Amino acid sequence: MLIQLSILARPVIYQIFKGDRFTDPIDGKSYRKFLPYGYGKQRENALSPGTLSLERHRQMWLYLKNETDFFSKNIKVLHIAPEQEFLRRFKKMKNLDYTSADLYSPIVDVKADILDLPFEDASFDVIICNHVLEHIVDDRKAMSELYRVMRKDGWGIVQVPMKNSLAETYEDFSITDPKERQKHFGQYDHVRWYGMDYFDRLKSVGFEVDINYYSQNFSENDQKRFALQKNEILPIIRKL
CATH class of the missing domain: 3.40.50.150 (Vaccinia Virus protein VP39)
Known part of the structure; x- marks a missing residue:
């Protein structure tokens, strides 16, 4: 269910984060920022909003x-x-x-x-x-x-x-x-x-x-x- 929800939400997420600072080579799309990620201390700009890579x-x-x-x-x-x-x-x-x-x-x-x-x-x-x-x-x-x-x-x-x-x-x-x-x-x-x-x-x-x-x-x-x-x-x- 979570996977399906994430797929449905991707068009909205892309509109929120689209830009030209970062590019996800998996989907070829560019974003103004990636999301932070990590257990404990989080890494900035680690998680792609589109592919979750x-x-x-x-x-x-x-x-x-x-x-x-x-x-x-x-x-x-x-x-x-x-x-x-x-x-x-x-x-x-x-x-x-x-x-x-x-x-x-x-x-x-x-x-x-x-x-x-x-x-x-x-x-x-x-x-x-x-x-x-x-x-x-x-x-x-x-x-x-x-x-x-x-x-x-x-x-x-x-x-x-x-x-x-x-x-x-x-x-x-x-x-x-x-x-x-x-x-x-x-x-x-x-x-x-x-x-x-x-x-x-x-x-x-x-x-x-x-x-x-x-x-x-x-x-x-x-x-x-x-x-x-x-x-x-x-x-x-x-x-x-």
């Missing part, structure tokens, strides 16, 4: 458009816990054999536990799994499932909340109270803050990993225009 979503979209054949090649895609704007757009793309999956969401194609995916080995060319693993205690098991269902020469994007200043991931599974989890891990339902050893975890199950600061490919003016975070990492995985 955040910095990480816009960075991923730009990467897919500029650096891959995602929008033109016939490929089989698995999208875990899909963002609503991506789900809506990807399902319309005729070149994609697109499957969305989640354990709880009512809008996905398949109800699935990332720890035990109901797909055969080597089923997908591309896997997108953003801001999921920080919720999973046995994240290596989840990573190994993603590796299992990815085809050889396949690739994917697996974003997580990270602190680039942390060499090692901070996790403590004895912390179960939602308020304490928000205090320690940034959100009430997270079980860790990932550090730079996140990429070692991905490598440990077999993936090749590209630690890609894709936003830095753009000029400072374009970083501001698209409202990107300069030091946000786009983790790209490959199965060779």
Whole structure:
């Protein structure tokens, strides 16, 4: 219901926020401002009024458009816990054999536990799994499932909340109270803050990993225009 209401409200929202200071590359529309967003301290101009995209979503979209054949090649895609704007757009793309999956969401194609995916080995060319693993205690098991269902020469994007200043991931599974989890891990339902050893975890199950600061490919003016975070990492995985 909330998703449908947000879609219906978009024409009104656009009229309120339209301008020329910011551009959302996902819908191509320009706005005078974006909305603040964040748990605790909020980031200014983070949330696009049109697509409800955040910095990480816009960075991923730009990467897919500029650096891959995602929008033109016939490929089989698995999208875990899909963002609503991506789900809506990807399902319309005729070149994609697109499957969305989640354990709880009512809008996905398949109800699935990332720890035990109901797909055969080597089923997908591309896997997108953003801001999921920080919720999973046995994240290596989840990573190994993603590796299992990815085809050889396949690739994917697996974003997580990270602190680039942390060499090692901070996790403590004895912390179960939602308020304490928000205090320690940034959100009430997270079980860790990932550090730079996140990429070692991905490598440990077999993936090749590209630690890609894709936003830095753009000029400072374009970083501001698209409202990107300069030091946000786009983790790209490959199965060779």
